[in-house]
Amino acid sequence: MSILVDKNTKVLCQGITGTQATFHIRRSLDYGTNVVGGVTPGKGGKQHLGLPVFNTVKEAVEATGANASVMYVPARFVRDAVKEVVEAELDLVVCIADGVPLRDMMEIKAMLKGSKTKLIGPNTPGIITPGAARLGIFPENIHTPGRIGIVSRSSTLTYEAVIETQKAGQGQSTVIGLGDDMLIGIDFVDAMEAFMADDETDAVVLIGQLGGSFEEYAAKYYKSLVNKKPVVCFVAGDAVPFGHKIGYAGDIITKGHISVQDKKDAMSDAGMIVTNRISEIHEVLQKIVG
Amino acid sequence: MNIHEYQAKKILSQYGIEIPLGKIAYTPGEAKRMAGEVSKRGPWMLKSQIQSGARKRGYFLEKEAGRGGGIRLIKRRREILSAAEQMLGSTLVTMQTGPKGKEVSRIYVEAYNKVKKIFYAGLVIDRMLPALTLLIAEVGSEDIATMALNTPEKILKVRLDLHKGASAKQIREIMEFLQLSPKSQRSLARFVKGLHRAFIDYDATMIEINPVGVRRNGNLIALDAKMSFDENALYRHPEITRLEDEYEEEDREVQAHKFGFSYCDFDGNIGCIVNGDGLAMAALDSLRRKGSGMACFLNVKGGVDKDKIASGIKIIMTNPRVEGILIDILGGFLRCNLIAEGIVSAAAEVGLNVPLVVRFEGTNKDEAKEILEHSKLPIVIAEDMETAVDTLIQAVEESD
Numbered sequence: 001m002s003i004l005v006d007k008n009t010k011v012l013c014q015g016i017t018g019t020q021a022t023f024h025i026r027r028s029l030d031y032g033t034n035v036v037g038g039v040t041p042g043k044g045g046k047q048h049l050g051l052p053v054f055n056t057v058k059e060a061v062e063a064t065g066a067n068a069s070v071m072y073v074p075a076r077f078v079r080d081a082v083k084e085v086v087e088a089e090l091d092l093v094v095c096i097a098d099g100v101p102l103r104d105m106m107e108i109k110a111m112l113k114g115s116k117t118k119l120i121g122p123n124t125p126g127i128i129t130p131g132a133a134r135l136g137i138f139p140e141n142i143h144t145p146g147r148i149g150i151v152s153r154s155s156t157l158t159y160e161a162v163i164e165t166q167k168a169g170q171g172q173s174t175v176i177g178l179g180d181d182m183l184i185g186i187d188f189v190d191a192m193e194a195f196m197a198d199d200e201t202d203a204v205v206l207i208g209q210l211g212g213s214f215e216e217y218a219a220k221y222y223k224s225l226v227n228k229k230p231v232v233c234f235v236a237g238d239a240v241p242f243g244h245k246i247g248y249a250g251d252i253i254t255k256g257h258i259s260v261q262d263k264k265d266a267m268s269d270a271g272m273i274v275t276n277r278i279s280e281i282h283e284v285l286q287k288i289v290g
Numbered sequence: 291m292n293i294h295e296y297q298a299k300k301i302l303s304q305y306g307i308e309i310p311l312g313k314i315a316y317t318p319g320e321a322k323r324m325a326g327e328v329s330k331r332g333p334w335m336l337k338s339q340i341q342s343g344a345r346k347r348g349y350f351l352e353k354e355a356g357r358g359g360g361i362r363l364i365k366r367r368r369e370i371l372s373a374a375e376q377m378l379g380s381t382l383v384t385m386q387t388g389p390k391g392k393e394v395s396r397i398y399v400e401a402y403n404k405v406k407k408i409f410y411a412g413l414v415i416d417r418m419l420p421a422l423t424l425l426i427a428e429v430g431s432e433d434i435a436t437m438a439l440n441t442p443e444k445i446l447k448v449r450l451d452l453h454k455g456a457s458a459k460q461i462r463e464i465m466e467f468l469q470l471s472p473k474s475q476r477s478l479a480r481f482v483k484g485l486h487r488a489f490i491d492y493d494a495t496m497i498e499i500n501p502v503g504v505r506r507n508g509n510l511i512a513l514d515a516k517m518s519f520d521e522n523a524l525y526r527h528p529e530i531t532r533l534e535d536e537y538e539e540e541d542r543e544v545q546a547h548k549f550g551f552s553y554c555d556f557d558g559n560i561g562c563i564v565n566g567d568g569l570a571m572a573a574l575d576s577l578r579r580k581g582s583g584m585a586c587f588l589n590v591k592g593g594v595d596k597d598k599i600a601s602g603i604k605i606i607m608t609n610p611r612v613e614g615i616l617i618d619i620l621g622g623f624l625r626c627n628l629i630a631e632g633i634v635s636a637a638a639e640v641g642l643n644v645p646l647v648v649r650f651e652g653t654n655k656d657e658a659k660e661i662l663e664h665s666k667l668p669i670v671i672a673e674d675m676e677t678a679v680d681t682l683i684q685a686v687e688e689s690d
Contacts, residue, residue: 020623075522096623098591101523102415103493106452109420125622137592137623139652154568159620159652160675180567182417209568213418236571239578248343248438249412249425249496277579278572279676 002129002174003149003194003201004092004118005068009133012060012090013038014071014081017048020096021072025049028070028134036064039084057084068092070126070135075099078122082108086115094135095121098181105183112185119185124177125155138175146171148285149195151188152207153178153214154236160278161205161234168285173201182211188218196229202289203230205281206272208263210237215263223270230288231272232281235263291519292341293533296398298515301492302499305484308477308511312400314339321374321399325367329401333365336373336399338382340392341538343500343516344435348384351391355380360394363402370399385435392538403511405503409468410434412498413450413485422489424448424456424482426464434500455486473508481510492530493523542586542605549598551590553605558583560682561612563603565590565624573618576679582686585611592623599632600639607640614686617648618675619658626650626658634665642667645685649678 005011011028015021016038026049029035037052037060044055054060057069069090073081075097085093100108100122112119120127126136131145139159148165150172152158158177165172176191178184188206195201208215215235222231238260268274273284299309313324325334338345338360345360356373360382364370374397383391412425426446427437437444446467448460456464461479464470470478485497496518503511524531546553552567560577562584564570570587577584588606593599606612619629633648647670650658662669670685672678 024623076525099522101493101526102495102520103490103523106415106420106422110452137653139620139622139655142652152568154566154571155622156564156566156569156620157572159622160569160572163651163674182415183420207568209571217418236568236575238575239571248434248500249414249498277576277676279674 002132003191003198004174004176005127005129005133005135007032007034007132009034009068009092010064010066011035011133011135012057012064012066012069014057014069014085015073016040016051016053017043018072022049024072024137027140031134031140032131033133033135036066057088057090061088061090066090068094068135070094070096072096075101075122079104079108082119083111086111086117089116091116092118092120094124094126095119095185096124096126096136097121098123100181102183105181109183118190120176121179121185123155123181124179124184125158127174127176129174130172136177142166143175144171147173147200147202147289149173149191149198149201149204150175150207151178151191151195151204152176153180154207154209155180157207157209157234157236157278161207161281164278164281165205165285167282170285170289173198178214187214189221192218192221192231196225201229203232203285205285206231206233207278208233208235210235210260216266219266219270219272222267222272228271232284232288233264233267233272233274234278234281235260235267235274236278291521291524291530291534292538293517293519293530294339294341294535295337295515296339297533298497298517299512301517302484302488302497302512302515305488306480307484308509309515310335310400310403310511310513312398314396315374315399316378316396318371318374318378321378321397322371324399325370328399332367333363333402334370334399335402336362336364336370336377336397338377338394339396339398340382340387340394341516341535342382342384342386342392344384344386345382348382348387350377351381351383360384403503403505403513405505405511405513407504408501408513409504410500411481411485411502412496412500413489413494414496416449419449422450422452422486424450424485426467428468429501450486452490456482470504471508474504474510477509492517492527493520494518495520542609545605546588546602549602550593551588551598551602553586553588555586556584558585559611559613559686561585561606561609561615562587563590563606563615563617563619563629564588565592565619565621569618569620573616573675573679576675577683580679580683582679582683585609585613590624590629593628596628596631596635599628600635603632603636604640607636607642612644613689614644614682615646616678616682617646618678619648619650619652621650621652621654623653625654626652627654627661630658630661633669634661634667637665637667645682645689646670647672647678647682647685649673649675
């Protein structure tokens, strides 16, 4: 089954005529992703990569029946691009761009509230269901279809986690990069809910990092579950020293001292399996599945 | 990006927030003259303009700078010149600067304002909600640093509407929390509105007033101001970009920013080049666990321009503290071959004099390995991060 995207997901690409989009959409098409069209304002009516191009998301959805979008648009246009997706009531939008202004993200979060659209990102490698659909920039050659779900806040460590499942002789059901930014769309809890409900996922690998309370929320959610699948976690940032800061406001919000150790403690307390290095994940996976 | 107190105060005063009369001075002579302009008889405040909190309780590294802190109350006019001489050009160390401190290149000369009460006000984004959050605290007996760490529950948190700011009810809540007299109500409402508008208009990530003073007539006055801005939104605010004080940043940091990369210094001897903060953190953790340490890292993010990548790699190669280089790239958006080309062209220009271990995975990794093998540079290619770190640590030990 997998989560959020599969072979039947009809994918639209926003910003399809750009260089990066062209490079990655071509690869996604080769991978078998059901990309049905693209949107670039002003280029409606043309063809690109053999796909129809539209001026607006609304037109594209009417013509193609798309239910998800992957956008390669530059950061400063992300807010308006997401707005179009929310108004067209797509199920999913994946935003690759990094550098989206926080104020724009605050507005995006407000738009998403109460809408049917889920946002992955920004600043994410995207989502991939191996063998079925690739929305984003994943190096698809490292993935194989399988039964391990992966969700990560760090883009690059997502790939590291995929390699770990490979070493354990396992493939992946779906891999999601949540995004590296301060404000993001879906979080660990959303992804875990979907993985827990997915018949084709046996275990989940969760990669957290310093900053925010996403890992604590994940732990709290996991603790509340009755029937749960095993979750293996790694949290990066243990050795990160005191950063450059000028005030106290940030400390107050994070209650002064949330460290990687606090996150790890919360997660093991909730029954998740916490590893101290990312390279231990495959050993744990070999023990719990396979 | 951060700006100085005097710059932040100027912005806030344009939003109806009252500030003390003040002028900036770069020399002791100027300080004396400015003092005369802001107040005839004093007292005056001389405030070191470095971007840090806790300046008052900070100390100067130089003996000649005397025992006073970075913020000094001066009662007699004839003392201004000598105090300014002591502070200007000296290095101020605070809880937030680290032991190296920061050089004071200018001081802000202000008229001293007598107030009957002070409190702390901060405006930030609480990322988990997410919401604009106004923080208010009584800081009479206890300072905000201690409260933030030990008793954050004693700090009032008010969630502001992104577009509308504080409601009348929220203003009353703050009045009650601080036990302000009714005559402060209008001034408080204007103060909060000013913070909110300035925050939104300038894409701020933090505004902090520590402290706000309450005058005898009930009006509020910002006795300090700190502002940080969202670097991703600076393109909307060229006037803020111009305020950037490059002196506050490390040279290498500034260079890296110019290429769209991020750079950070640490105290070890291994230079790292990665394409994600998570990867940098994992490398940092791994190096430390193995008894080594990171000198610095460069995050080339999703860089696609090979000349910029080469320039970035040069920043690491020419750092004298770097005794070994670890390059760990998991290509997705970023293509590994661009990094390989960058390594070769940077090495050709500045020479490669330290061990270098690289690990490539993902997009175009085979092309990347081929480029390095063809280059005949003494580079070791490792299959995974742990092996890369082990190999590098050993190579650095052997080259000693």
